[in-house]
């Protein structure tokens with residue numbers, strides 16, 4: 001647990017300075033600056049291939065930038081050794097992906113419980129109660145024992161949102177979370193994601209190509225090769 005160093009409520013949620021990323025000799029982006037507060041929903045637009053997913057990976061410490069720094073709640077995740085970076089991810093980050101990434105052999109309940117188990121929570125009653133509360137919040141009460149193959153696309157994305165939020169992360173990273181959904185379902189999922197983020201006081205960074213998603217954000221930014229600009 002990293003609580004002693006990351007539960008500092010005075011620390012800024014996300015502060016990215018001078019971030020640059022290349023794959024081999026191919027530059028992706030440089031000079032990326034981005035700050036986020038708690039409770040803020042930010043949409044990140046950008047051409048295909050400009051590096052939006054790479055930026056999320058650098059924020060999460062899953063990939064190393066070539067220059068610059070990423071501070072989450074005051075901690076430079078890019079400078080941490082992997083065990084400490086993994087602990088910061090487990091404690092403070094929640095992920096929602098376009099392709100859901102729910103585990104097909106686990107029930108909805110067990111998929112949503114995973115972040116709690118990874119944090120070391122062992123009390124079955126506490127896990128059960130938290131998962132049930134989270135499923136109710138995303139409109140999936142009653143579907144806890146189903147397998148992912150028995151759910152619709154919109155329901156699967158709700159499972160992904162429940163799993164991203166169940167451990168009350170400070171920062172949610174969503175990579176095209178509605179890319180696979182029809183417009184009506186996408187709108188519902190976006191409303192849910194934004195409402196859950198705002199209610200829980202988490203910051204939410206949504207990578208998207210969707211104008212509807214951007215319209216729900218507090219701020220809209222565009223990633224370009226030479227940095228991030230307001231839209």
Ligand SMILES: Nc1ncnc2c1ncn2[C@@H]1O[C@H](COP(=O)(O)OP(=O)(O)OP(=O)(O)O)[C@@H](O)[C@H]1O
Pocket residue numbers: 023028046047048049050051052053054055
């Ligand atoms: N592991 C990797 N090795 C080499 N090149 C990579 C790697 N991952 C991504 N790239 C390249 O880096 C660039 C940025 O990719 P990235 O997936 O971050 O873009 P994106 O903006 O998220 O794209 P999209 O909107 O199409 O999902 C692309 O040119 C991609 O081909």
